[in-house]
Amino acid sequence: MDTKEINLEEFKNTLFDIQKLSYMIQDNKLPFTYNKESYRARMPSQGEKAEAEDYRSEKQIEFIQRPNCKTKAELRKILKENNVVDIDKLEAQSSHIKKQFKNLYLKLAPKFDEDKEGIQTEIDKINELQNELQEVSQEITKHLAPSLEDRLEGVYLEYLVYSCTEKLVEQDWIKVWNTFEEYKKDNSLLATRAVVCMTHLLFNVRQF
Amino acid sequence: MIEAKLRQLARSCYHQSLYRASKENGIQLFDNVTNLSGLQVVFLYWLELYSFLYDIIAKKEYPFLTDKYLENDIRVDAFLYYRKRQNELELAKSKEEQLRHKTKFKGKPGNQTYFDVEFA
Numbered sequence: 001m002d003t004k005e006i007n008l009e010e011f012k013n014t015l016f017d018i019q020k021l022s023y024m025i026q027d028n029k030l031p032f033t034y035n036k037e038s039y040r041a042r043m044p045s046q047g048e049k050a051e052a053e054d055y056r057s058e059k060q061i062e063f064i065q066r067p068n069c070k071t072k073a074e075l076r077k078i079l080k081e082n083n084v085v086d087i088d089k090l091e092a093q094s095s096h097i098k099k100q101f102k103n104l105y106l107k108l109a110p111k112f113d114e115d116k117e118g119i120q121t122e123i124d125k126i127n128e129l130q131n132e133l134q135e136v137s138q139e140i141t142k143h144l145a146p147s148l149e150d151r152l153e154g155v156y157l158e159y160l161v162y163s164c165t166e167k168l169v170e171q172d173w174i175k176v177w178n179t180f181e182e183y184k185k186d187n188s189l190l191a192t193r194a195v196v197c198m199t200h201l202l203f204n205v206r207q208f
Numbered sequence: 209m210i211e212a213k214l215r216q217l218a219r220s221c222y223h224q225s226l227y228r229a230s231k232e233n234g235i236q237l238f239d240n241v242t243n244l245s246g247l248q249v250v251f252l253y254w255l256e257l258y259s260f261l262y263d264i265i266a267k268k269e270y271p272f273l274t275d276k277y278l279e280n281d282i283r284v285d286a287f288l289y290y291r292k293r294q295n296e297l298e299l300a301k302s303k304e305e306q307l308r309h310k311t312k313f314k315g316k317p318g319n320q321t322y323f324d325v326e327f328a
Contacts, residue, residue: 018213025217025251027239043245102289108282109290112272123282200210203246 030197034190038168039176041197044160052159055180059155063148072147079143090140097133101126157198158183165194211250212281218254219278224262227255261287 024030028043044052063069070078076087108122144150162183166173176190177183183191217223229235238248258278265273270287277283 018216021210021213022217025214025238025245025247028243028245028248030245030247043243045243102293105286105289106293108286110270110272111283113274113276119280119283122286123280126282126286201245201247203210203250 028201030201032193032197034193039190039194040166040168040173041161041194041201042164042166043201044164048160048163051163052156055159056152056156060148060152063151069148070146072144072149075144075147085139085143087140087143090136094133094136094140097129097136101129101133104129157195157202160202161191161194161198164198210247214247214251215254215258215281215284218251219258223255224259227259257288 029040030042031038031040033039078084080086080088104122104126108119108126111119111122113119159180162177162180163175165176167176176194177186226235226237230237237252238244240248244252261273261278261284262275264270265275265278273287277287
């Protein structure tokens with residue numbers, strides 16, 4: 001783990017300290033500091049979401065014209081045919097782990113508080129499976145990351161980070177980056193932190 | 209990690225009281241009424257779920273379910289699956305019962321109705 005990653009890990013931990021989290025859920029903005037200055041990521045408005053969707057569609061047209069652009073389905077096939085990894089097998093492994101989970105859940109659920117040892121035994125087994133499942137999921141995500149779908153999700157998120165990250169200047173919140181180009185050129189940790197905040201602020205909200 | 213902390217907040221006495229007050233008296237939970245963030249949506253989900261679980265504890269529907277039980281996320285997840293499974297089994301059993309009691313039209317083999325139920 002390099003210094004940048006350690007800093008990011010520390011940042012995530014401090015960002016979601018339980019006291020701070022209680023304050024953060026009060027509204028739809030996520031404040032953070034960088035170089036002793038105050039910043040915030042805020043939820044995009046409908047208009048900003050529409051703009052981000054437009055940008056994603058533009059990029060989709062651009063990506064699909066590139067010869068190496070692959071959809072998830074195509075990428076799965078290539079990975080399998082070239083003996084890199086069989087995603088179907090990994091998914092089957094994931095389903096198998098989930099089944100084991102369910103069996104352990106049925107054993108654990110009716111245990112009374114007094115049965116501390118029995119509870120701990122089942123929880124240890126579940127934690128072990130949880131780690132296995134996480135490894136398999138990460139493996140799948142890692143291999144499918146170059147797919148068209150995943151790249152477009154990234155593009156959408158980046159556009160929202162650019163539109164909805166603000167800095168406190170005197171009494172006013174102003175946009176950090178004036179243009180999307182300016183944002184893309186920013187290699188500082190500020191941009192990375194803003195992505196972390198936006199990811200957490202959205203927190204899979206598109207799935208709901 | 210964040211979800212675990214959201215759950216901890218959602219099951220706290222303070223937030224449960226606030227949630228109850230918001231349902232009963234319309235007290236506003238968040239500063240914003242619309243455009244909820246993902247964090248807020250997930251938090252609301254857990255508020256409702258823990259509120260439901262506290263109700264089950266109060267009704268003593270499951271003797272093993274206690275306040276202490278709710279402090280452990282894995283035990284809660286296990287309980288939710290256990291309860292879902294129980295409901296599914298009960299539903300399957302009641303469907304089986306319904307099938308056993310359904311009548312057949314005489315003279316029209318294969319035609320069955322669910323309306324004229326004859327109980328044994």
